[in-house]
Amino acid sequence: MDAIYTRHDAGPGNFSNAKFDAGWKISFEADEAAPRFPDLRVASYPPRSLIVDEGDATSSVYEVVEGGVLLFKLLPDGRRQIIEVLGVGDVFGLSPNGVSDVGAETLTKARIAIYEKRRVDADPDLRDRIFTRLRAQMCALHDHALLLGRKSAQERVATFIMRLVPGRGGHACAGPIAGCDETRVDLAMTRQEIADYLGLTIETVSRAFSALRRAGTIAYERQDCVVIPSVCQLCRLTGSHAA
Amino acid sequence: MDAIYTRHDAGPGNFSNAKFDAGWKISFEADEAAPRFPDLRVASYPPRSLIVDEGDATSSVYEVVEGGVLLFKLLPDGRRQIIEVLGVGDVFGLSPNGVSDVGAETLTKARIAIYEKRRVDADPDLRDRIFTRLRAQMCALHDHALLLGRKSAQERVATFIMRLVPGRGGHACAGPIAGCDETRVDLAMTRQEIADYLGLTIETVSRAFSALRRAGTIAYERQDCVVIPSVCQLCRLTGSHAA
DNA sequence: CGAAGAATTGACCGCATTCAAATGCGGTGG
DNA sequence: CCACCGCATTTGAATGCGGTCAATTCTTCG
Numbered sequence: 001m002d003a004i005y006t007r008h009d010a011g012p013g014n015f016s017n018a019k020f021d022a023g024w025k026i027s028f029e030a031d032e033a034a035p036r037f038p039d040l041r042v043a044s045y046p047p048r049s050l051i052v053d054e055g056d057a058t059s060s061v062y063e064v065v066e067g068g069v070l071l072f073k074l075l076p077d078g079r080r081q082i083i084e085v086l087g088v089g090d091v092f093g094l095s096p097n098g099v100s101d102v103g104a105e106t107l108t109k110a111r112i113a114i115y116e117k118r119r120v121d122a123d124p125d126l127r128d129r130i131f132t133r134l135r136a137q138m139c140a141l142h143d144h145a146l147l148l149g150r151k152s153a154q155e156r157v158a159t160f161i162m163r164l165v166p167g168r169g170g171h172a173c174a175g176p177i178a179g180c181d182e183t184r185v186d187l188a189m190t191r192q193e194i195a196d197y198l199g200l201t202i203e204t205v206s207r208a209f210s211a212l213r214r215a216g217t218i219a220y221e222r223q224d225c226v227v228i229p230s231v232c233q234l235c236r237l238t239g240s241h242a243a
Numbered sequence: 244m245d246a247i248y249t250r251h252d253a254g255p256g257n258f259s260n261a262k263f264d265a266g267w268k269i270s271f272e273a274d275e276a277a278p279r280f281p282d283l284r285v286a287s288y289p290p291r292s293l294i295v296d297e298g299d300a301t302s303s304v305y306e307v308v309e310g311g312v313l314l315f316k317l318l319p320d321g322r323r324q325i326i327e328v329l330g331v332g333d334v335f336g337l338s339p340n341g342v343s344d345v346g347a348e349t350l351t352k353a354r355i356a357i358y359e360k361r362r363v364d365a366d367p368d369l370r371d372r373i374f375t376r377l378r379a380q381m382c383a384l385h386d387h388a389l390l391l392g393r394k395s396a397q398e399r400v401a402t403f404i405m406r407l408v409p410g411r412g413g414h415a416c417a418g419p420i421a422g423c424d425e426t427r428v429d430l431a432m433t434r435q436e437i438a439d440y441l442g443l444t445i446e447t448v449s450r451a452f453s454a455l456r457r458a459g460t461i462a463y464e465r466q467d468c469v470v471i472p473s474v475c476q477l478c479r480l481t482g483s484h485a486a
Numbered sequence: 487c488g489a490a491g492a493a494t495t496g497a498c499c500g501c502a503t504t505c506a507a508a509t510g511c512g513g514t515g516g
Numbered sequence: 517c518c519a520c521c522g523c524a525t526t527t528g529a530a531t532g533c534g535g536t537c538a539a540t541t542c543t544t545c546g
Contacts, residue, residue: 029273056416068250073389076485096377099414101382128426131374139344141384142326146316149324150393150440153534171298171342191493195358199392204534206494221545223493242319396502434525447502449526466525467513 009143028087028108028188030066041114049110051104052093058100060114062093067110068188069101072196083187084141091133103137107188148199155210155239156198161185161226162216162238168231181231187224200212212237266452271330271431273309284357292349294355295336301343303357305336311431316343317440325440327384329434334376350431365459390444398482399441400451401435404428404469405481406463411474412481429470430467455480 069086095101162169164185195202212218217234219227235241312329338344405412407428434483438445462470478484
């Protein structure tokens with residue numbers, strides 16, 4: 001439990017895939033420059049720990065203050081789908097009936113602000129912020145439904161990596177910045193987590209990464225850290241790129 | 244353009260898949276018993292007509308007053324994913340940046356209430372209603388991500404039909420009502436639309452329907468009207484059913 | 487250095503897609 | 517009423533992508 005809450009400022013530039021335009025790696029880090037609200041309940045969690053389980057009763061809204069969180073659903077036979085990957089500023093626990101429709105698990109070490117429902121009702125600013133963020137997250141879900149329903153394995157993995165590149169790949173993508181188009185991204189997730197997020201098996205994810213590496217589209221710095229020599233080249237493999 | 248707005252009352256009993264527990268067929272019909280708000284902009288559309296296109300600038304929020312609406316996304320090569328099927332009371336046009344991230348097309352003849360963003364900001368009741376509905380729709384998106392990422396073709400089609408049965412299949416499902424467990428549902432969508440919704444091809448959808456018919460799990464009344472002799476039996480094929 | 491877990495690779499299989507043909511259905515006009 | 521047309525749906529056969537099972541390699545950490 002942590003008594004200090006560092007506020008996240010959404011900032012300007014909300015695009016249709018705002019969530020990913022913001023970039024994951026960056027958004028896993030707390031914004032220490034922001035104002036503090038010492039009267040708030042903030043819980044700290046180690047990596048890969050359960051925050052809420054599917055079906056749990058919750059009368060609270062959760063906001064990621066620091067770190068990353070995975071929302072997931074399970075089928076009775078054990079199949080898992082990671083629904084959404086949350087970064088700083090993202091919210092969850094908003095199912096309308098007091099029972100969580102998804103499980104939430106930390107991806108990294110994380111701090112989570114917990115707001116009682118009645119506090120949210122009483123605080124218009126907070127409500128606005130949650131509402132706005134929810135709308136952005138809904139757009140991310142729309143994008144992901146398209147990925148899960150209509151993209152090939154190659155396209156899914158390329159899209160996944162592109163989402164880790166801040167400011168690129170969305171409608172607002174400015175294209176390569178004056179010649180140099182190299183970037184390094186931290187995957188932050190295991191292959192199994194990536195597979196569960198992309199609706200694939202671990203083997204298929206691994207094969208897709210290998211194919212990208214063989215083609216020179218990406219290179220490994222470590223297993224969980226990838227260098228992209230040309231972001232534009234990768235973007236053309238996402239299935240979302242025109243022409 | 245229609246000057247009469249019939250208000251939709253969400254009513255009690257919001258469950259985790261509240262949207263589908265409400266039932267589609269029922270929710271395509273306007274609630275004429277509700278109070279009227281004659282000062283509202285309501286547009287009428289014929290079936291299968293475009294309301295907003297992906298990428299359109301919108302400064303409005305839309306609410307379905309009568310009929311059904313499909314939200315969809317397209318890839319540049321023409322692949323289509325239907326993201327969500329909306330009934331009465333559902334809302335859309337809430338992307339955070341004034342550009343629609345999805346297209347919206349009527350499924351049936353429909354009436355749509357159009358709220359200017361500033362009207363929503365000014366009316367707390369309206370905003371609450373939109374917010375609440377948005378949360379329910381987000382749960383439906385979560386369910387659908389699980390379907391698209393992890394369910395087989397058979398399970399997807401069984402789940403789709405189950406979603407058309409009011410009050411059944413969700414966490415709040417009461418089971419068969421005293422012996423008789425037969426229901427008739429109106430599909431309302433073409434095979435192509437079902438395929439685009441379930442992330443399958445039209446042929447695979449057709450084959451899944453045929454397999455269900457051959458197994459006696461469903462029967463055709465018309466091509467777009469299905470009799471389910473035992474809802475429980477169908478439910479067991481959804482992949483979501485325990486045991 | 488060795489052990490345990492994660493990731494990669496290979497071989498094979500099966501489900502969903504693709505391509506193609508046939509059937510069914512609704513509407514129009516003779 | 518029936519013949520005919522256009523379109524949606526169904527069915528069939530073959531292909532291929534991604535899944536499954538199994539073995540190997542790579543990483544990390546004690």
